Amino acid sequence: MDDTIGHHTKDSGHRAWWVAAVAGVAIIVAGAFSTMPGILQDPLRQEFHWSRGSISLAASVNMILYGLTAPYAAALMDRFGIRRLVVAALGTVAAGALLTTVMNAAWQFTLLWGFLVGLGTGSLSMTLGTTVTNRWFSTRRGLVTGILSSGSVLGQMVFLPALSWTIARYDWRPALVSLALAALAVTPLAYLVLREHPADIGRRPYGSKIFIPRPAPVPGAARRTVIVLRSATRTAPFWLLAGTFAICGASTNGIMWTHFAPAAHDHGMPVTTASTLLALIGIFNVVGTIASGWLTDRVDARRLLAAYFLLRGLLMVSLPLIMTATVNAPMITFVVAFGLLDLATVPPVIALCRTFYGDDSAIVFGWTNAAHQIGAASASFLGGVARDTFGSYNPVWLALAAACAAAALLSLAIRLRPTASAESDQRKYASSGSGR
Template identity: 80%
Template sequence: MEETTARSRQPREDSGRPGPAGEPRSRRAWWVVAAAALAIVVAGAFSTLPGILQGPLRQEFHWSRGTIGFASSVNMVLYGLTAPFAAALMDRFGIRRVVVAALGTVAAGALLTTVMTASWQFTLFWGFLVGLGTGSTAMAFGATVTNRWFTTRRGLVTGILSSGSVFGQMVFLPALSWTVDHYDWRPALVTLALVALAVAPAVGPVLRDHPADIGQRPYGSPVFVPRPSPVGGAARRTLTVLRDAARTAPFWLLAGVFAICGATTNGIMWTHFAPAAHDHGMAVTTASALLAVIGVFNVAGTIASGWLTDRMNARRLLAVCFALRGALLLSLPVVMAATVDPAMMVFVVAFGLLDLATVPPVLALCRTLHGEDSAIVFGWVNTAHQIGAALAASLGGVARDALGSYDPVWIVLGAASSAAALLSLATRGSSRAYDTA
């Protein structure tokens, strides 16, 4: 009996063929990545809705752009604040439980938004509930999956999962925009909520918490890694990690860089690009299609960035991404027009390649500097990202109302991206992003 029990504790052989130099591989790790990506894709679709809902909400409720932008900013802040706590909760209760609960919360927030009658309800249902749910399936979730299931190819996996949220925008945005134009904004929200409810039970059985649960090694690991014991006191641990990280200068540099990243992507592009294009005479459906094209190239750019992060200095890669993004934003006042011309297509393709390309090198630097706590630290850095996004979403609408144009906003954010490039070079980590051995 004791012999049988001891034998049952031994890890089963990994499925799949061994890699180079006898490196063990696990196909199941890639299935876990697929399930995690599906959850991220669905949650990511919610982030583009404020942009296409702005017109219908203003028409029905007579709310200002600033009022709508405030609810969007609350959503973005909660998205960021939730992430580090969600990473700690995954260590305590497991990935599956947290993700399934998050998808249910997102669906509830979207459905309640369809029956709102006042702006404070929009802030509560969309800003708080949807922000809480999407924050739990944010990039810190991807970092947790990567750290547990992979020893090598971490940059590539990070790129795949990071691109999931924008891929969701790409998949759902044109259909949701068409639904809003031809029917109403409420059917669009109901449709997305039902998709979230359908995905939750689908990803649960596949999204295992740790390779040891099925007797496998992490992808690329030469040894079996036992599942760590659940870590109690998730809130206390999250705050303790923040306290320790905040004592280091690189943390604040990364937080500042990522705040600018959020302002120049989620904050302004996904919330105000469509209204800005409409100001120049472009149809909202056309502007939404351009955002979808950005999403297409975002996937390629983020995966490529992850591949490069496995092979080059993360600080330099990050600086190049911000320098190029700054140049693109500074050109937007000239490029924006009523029709889609070659200059606009160059902007859309280039911005798509750079949009989330900053995520893999930032996460790699967090892993280098903070080790096992890197997912939680990245969650806090991502909080800065969302604070920057929230400020841009809110102040961008205020600036448009006050100045009658988005042009000053593009110029300010373009200059901020150039500053972020310099800050990236000042972030001291190892010469390589992390050990891929």
């Protein structure tokens, strides 16, 4: 076997890149589903006369399940394999989209889009990228993580214009059918290309100098997910990472994707113009996340996180000063800078999870991602309450700027060389049976 493996060590054609590419396509398609609740609001209200609250409920349930499904999905990949879970998740989101086209009640929208699509997209979240990276790559992990993490935003950019045009030209149902067909089109590709581990095809992980046997399947996925969480909560790094990621969620999609357009409108900017600025943020998201992955391979992840949060906080402070009715140079600068920083936190957090939790890092990252979603949901709700209370979003931007400063300090508080107390926590984690 060693001769065969040695013969296949040409990194340029390594199967790992094909596995990562197909996983990325699946993540892109899943990202497209997250764009739909926003552009479905008006068509659903016009046809069914539902309130915005009832429509938003489905989106909220979807967001929560997206966060809570991720850690269980990571454990299920260890139990049943990447390929099976990706195929099942793609089938789930396709079914949810198709069934939504025949709904006639708001509770059905919550059930189909909130629960069914939420479960499917949660299984195709960043934990999929983390699992693929951990298994198939020994080097370039930060770069690959950055590329795969940008997939969900790329999906929004690729599909949103076409979906919006379809709804405006035809109806909302053809848009959902198009999404379902996209998911079904990726399914056979995932089945044919995805493999669980390089050892399945007699290969080493990309960049590895040794052959690594495939680990045995881990039974009891749900139980293991809870055990990993319970063990991780006994360690300081978990709480520091979860805290920073909760602030990350609050200061990005929690506030920006929900309240940036209304805040800009308060200053006289048309909503369509504000939406275009958000789209530009999404474009620079991709660049920033990939660049952050590249940097994570070369720079201390803790220092990167601290720098990202500090810069994001400065941008938040500047926002009340640059908001105007028209697009000006300072606003363009904000859009570019915020886009570069928006998802840049993901690769360093994944790298730190890998450092502290090894084989369980994908599950631990899934739980920190759940904290991210909780932070996002909290900011989305409290941002609206603050606007109603103060008549302005200015207190919101300042509060989030202070939170980002706190997140920078939390990032620097993470110790790569544990103190005696932290070493005791790590020994408890290792002896709990959660590691493999």
